[in-house]
Amino acid sequence: MPETLAATAAAPRIRLTRTPWGWWVAWTWLGAVVLAAVFAPLLPLWDPTIPDYRAVFSGITPSHWLGGDTLGRDTFSRVVYGARASLLVGICAVGIGAIVGGVLGMIAGYFGGRTERVLAWVTDVVLAFPGLVLIIAIVAILGASLPHLIGGLAILSVPTFIRLTRATTLVVAQREYVQAARAYGCRPLRIIAKEITPNVVLPVAAYAFIMIGTFIVVEGSLSFLGLGIPPPTPSWGGMIAGGRAELLRYPHISLFPAAVMFLTVLSINYIGERTRKQFEVKESNL
Amino acid sequence: MAAPEAEAECEVVLRLDDLVVEFPAGGGRTVHAVSGISLEVRRGETLGLVGESGCGKSTTGRAIMQLPRPTSGSVTFEGRDLTTLSAAELRALRPKLQMIFQDPISSLNPRRRIPDIVGDPLLVWGRGSERAKLVPEVLTAVGLDPEQVADRRPHQFSGGQCQRVSIARALVLDPEVLICDEPVSALDVSVQAQILNLLEDMKRRYGLTLVFIAHDLGVVRNISDRVAVMYLGKICELGPTEALFDHPVHPYTRLLVSSIPSMETVTGADIARADRGRGEMPSPVNPPSGCRFRTRCPLATERCAAEEPLMREVAPGRIAACHHPVLATAAEGV
Numbered sequence: 040m041p042e043t044l045a046a047t048a049a050a051p052r053i054r055l056t057r058t059p060w061g062w063w064v065a066w067t068w069l070g071a072v073v074l075a076a077v078f079a080p081l082l083p084l085w086d087p088t089i090p091d092y093r094a095v096f097s098g099i100t101p102s103h104w105l106g107g108d109t110l111g112r113d114t115f116s117r118v119v120y121g122a123r124a125s126l127l128v129g130i131c132a133v134g135i136g137a138i139v140g141g142v143l144g145m146i147a148g149y150f151g152g153r154t155e156r157v158l159a160w161v162t163d164v165v166l167a168f169p170g171l172v173l174i175i176a177i178v179a180i181l182g183a184s185l186p187h188l189i190g191g192l193a194i195l196s197v198p199t200f201i202r203l204t205r206a207t208t209l210v211v212a213q214r215e216y217v218q219a220a221r222a223y224g225c226r227p228l229r230i231i232a233k234e235i236t237p238n239v240v241l242p243v244a245a246y247a248f249i250m251i252g253t254f255i256v257v258e259g260s261l262s263f264l265g266l267g268i269p270p271p272t273p274s275w276g277g278m279i280a281g282g283r284a285e286l287l288r289y290p291h292i293s294l295f296p297a298a299v300m301f302l303t304v305l306s307i308n309y310i311g312e313r314t315r316k317q318f319e320v321k322e323s324n325l
Numbered sequence: 326m327a328a329p330e331a332e333a334e335c336e337v338v339l340r341l342d343d344l345v346v347e348f349p350a351g352g353g354r355t356v357h358a359v360s361g362i363s364l365e366v367r368r369g370e371t372l373g374l375v376g377e378s379g380c381g382k383s384t385t386g387r388a389i390m391q392l393p394r395p396t397s398g399s400v401t402f403e404g405r406d407l408t409t410l411s412a413a414e415l416r417a418l419r420p421k422l423q424m425i426f427q428d429p430i431s432s433l434n435p436r437r438r439i440p441d442i443v444g445d446p447l448l449v450w451g452r453g454s455e456r457a458k459l460v461p462e463v464l465t466a467v468g469l470d471p472e473q474v475a476d477r478r479p480h481q482f483s484g485g486q487c488q489r490v491s492i493a494r495a496l497v498l499d500p501e502v503l504i505c506d507e508p509v510s511a512l513d514v515s516v517q518a519q520i521l522n523l524l525e526d527m528k529r530r531y532g533l534t535l536v537f538i539a540h541d542l543g544v545v546r547n548i549s550d551r552v553a554v555m556y557l558g559k560i561c562e563l564g565p566t567e568a569l570f571d572h573p574v575h576p577y578t579r580l581l582v583s584s585i586p587s588m589e590t591v592t593g594a595d596i597a598r599a600d601r602g603r604g605e606m607p608s609p610v611n612p613p614s615g616c617r618f619r620t621r622c623p624l625a626t627e628r629c630a631a632e633e634p635l636m637r638e639v640a641p642g643r644i645a646a647c648h649h650p651v652l653a654t655a656a657e658g659v
Contacts, residue, residue: 215426216434216442219491222390223446223498224419233445237436 062313065306072303076122085113087120088271099291108281108292117273118299124185124274125300128258129251132192137247139193140200145231145239147201148208155205162198170195170257174266183269188261192254203246204239211238248311252304259300275300338534339366339389339502344398346381346388350610357609358384360558361398363636366502371528371535373549373566375542375581377606381558382538383427386506389536390424391415403501420450420498427507429487433479439464440475443493450498459497466530467493467523485516492523496531503528504536509544521548542585546570554578557606557617560636562645574643574650577618616648624649 075082085091090110097107106114147158177191211217212235220230255275261267262276263283270277275296282292346359359381366372374382388395391407400407402422407415426432433442443464444456461471467489479487488508495503505524509517521544528535539545545552545566552569554562554577562575573579607613607620616634619625628648639650 214434215428215432218387218392218426219424219432219494220445220449221392222419222422222424223449223494224416225445225449226416229449233437234434237434 061309065309068302069306069310072122072299073126075119076126079119079123082119084116084119087112087117087273106291106295108278114278114292114295117278118275118296121273121275121278121296122299122303124268124272125255125258125276125303127185128189128192128268129254131189132254133196133247133250135189135193136196136250137200137243140197141204141239141243143197144201144204145208145235148205149212149227149231149235158201158205162201165194165198174261178266183266185268185272188258188267192257196250196254199250200243200246204243207239207242208235211235242315245311245315248314249308252307252311255300255304255307336367336369337365338368338403339536340364340399340401341385341389342399342401344385344388344400345396346384347396354610357558357612359388359395360612362555362558362560364553364560364563366534366536368501368534369532370550371537371548373545373552374536374538374555375540375545375552376555378540379606379609380555381609382540382555383506385555386424386504386536386538389504390422420446421501422504423495423498423500423502424504424506425488425491425495425508427510429484429491429511430479432491433487435479437478438475439469439477439479439482439490440471442479442490443497446494446498463493463497464490466496466527469493483516484512485520488512488520489523492520492527496527499531500533502534502536504538506538507540508537510539510541517544524548542570542581554581557612558609559617560646561618562643562647563636564643564645568643574639574652575618575645575647576622576624576649576651578645579651580621616646624651 090112091107099106108114108117143158147155173195174188174191177187181187217230217234220234225233258267258274259276259279262274263280265280267276268274270281278296279293279300282289282294282296286293341362341364344359344362344364345357348356348358350356362385364372374385376382387393389400389407391400394408398408402418405418407418410418433439437445440456440460444453444460447453447456447459464471464474469486469489474482474490479490482490491508503524508524509520512520524535524537525548527533535548537545537548549566552564552566553560554569554575556577562569562573562578564574569578570582573582607617613620613630614633615631616622616625616629619629622629626649632648634646634648636644636646639645639647640652643650
């Protein structure tokens with residue numbers, strides 16, 4: 040009898056602290072994609088750029104797990120190598136954007152005044168500029184390549200990170216521990232580094248995660264339009280584009296990379312969103 | 326001011342002269358948070374600064390710290406006017422002038438450990454090597470066990486303990502003056518007493534001068550040697566604690582004193598009771614002409630609207646800014 044009582048009393052508490060299974064599924068999928076991308080050259084895969092003419096348009100076969108594309112290249116191998124490009128673009132562009140935007144946002148939020156007004160003006164200009172036009176311009180002038188794509192996307196993400204960190208900094212800078220640090224003679228840049236940065240990192244990281252998902256999709260769209268990573272380097276967007284011509288007869292050529300991209304972005308968004316929520320709860324408890 | 330001239334000069338550690346702090350309030354309007362305060366704080370004393378919320382007492386405390394710098398007037402600390410110093414010169418003086426704040430939780434960075442928080446001022450001043458010795462010393466002084474708090478972060482402590490950590494951080498640089506901005510307002514009454522006792526102990530041990538800002542008159546009465554009463558950005562009465570509480574001369578001080586919940590009948594309660602219904606403090610954006618208290622003062626006359634009362638000695642040792650000080654009771658008392 041006491042045992043059942045204890046069990047019913049404990050049940051809701053367990054439910055509150057339990058991590059949903061989706062969390063583990065998302066991490067597992069993401070971990071698998073990242074590991075496969077990182078160790079792709081070590082895996083027993085077909086060369087993603089060399090055609091196997093027996094596998095042109097082929098469906099799932101024992102040697103080609105996800106079939107072959109219009110040129111007979113192994114889809115599974117290309118999905119794995121494509122993950123490298125997609126993840127590299129997403130992580131690097133967001134990483135650069137988060138660091139540059141984060142530093143500028145903290146400076147704007149902490150110092151205020153003219154610095155803030157100039158940064159707000161630049162932010163507005165970049166935000167008002169159509170992102171696609173910027174990327175097309177970069178590709179047209181400098182040529183399509185991985186670094187150009189990363190640079191263009193990083194520029195596009197900077198303003199959002201400036202706004203996010205500026206808003207967070209404004210809140211944190213009002214806290215009395217920042218006042219106290221100023222009172223004992225801590226210099227502004229040290230206050231930003233020691234007192235403000237640790238409080239800004241979490242919301243920025245959570246948002247950056249979601250942003251990575253977005254940029255993977257953006258890279259896909261750009262590659263689909265022929266503005267992304269140039270062939271023969273595989274990328275998910277490029278693969279989807281490559282199957283376009285035979286979409287009605289052989290939909291799997293586009294569908295497999297699309298499905299992988301979909302699941303990856305879904306996992307990233309789910310993890311990012313949940314991290315953000317968890318962080319918000321903690322902040323409100325302070 | 327109140328003291329005989331001979332002793333006043335050498336002992337004054339902090340002097341505010343016609344201190345003004347104004348903030349832009351949008352639409353071209355200005356918040357007159359502090360409007361011309363003059364004060365002297367003597368070495369070793371505890372000066373209480375009381376007033377209702379929004380009267381500018383916290384702003385005064387921050388203006389002393391030059392956080393932010395006041396709009397006009399001067400703050401003289403050990404003979405140097407802080408308002409005219411360059412940023413570097415001001416920074417060099419900062420260790421001598423420390424502050425503790427109202428919200429004990431918000432006073433400590435939630436992402437740092439207690440010894441890092443308390444040792445940070447030393448690190449800022451290039452005295453990092455002294456942390457191993459000084460941090461445990463000051464933590465022990467404020468009643469915390471250095472070993473126990475070593476790995477902890479602020480959220481693992483109660484408000485009172487956090488306030489002890491704040492005090493430790495303020496004391497680690499061995500300051501001359503400690504400005505306490507409502508340090509016990511956010512704490513339970515029992516903890517309040519502990520923190521007040523701790524401040525008294527620390528004052529003795531470190532030879533501090535305290536500026537104690539609070540809205541709680543009971544607390545101020547307990548800890549202060551002298552008290553300045555603020556109303557709407559101005560000081561209306563200044564005097565030794567006992568005399569000021571027992572026989573307030575300014576009608577506003579009477580109102581405040583009579584509002585202390587008490588078992589006994591309070592002198593002057595009749596005036597205050599009559600006044601209590603007269604509403605709230607006017608907005609500091611548009612303060613009344615003349616005497617700022619006149620809109621709520623039961624003794625106000627036309628003169629109070631036309632002419633601003635200046636701080637003057639209304640009775641021996643009693644300074645107030647009022648055209649109609651309540652002298653009958655003051656005369657009995659002094």
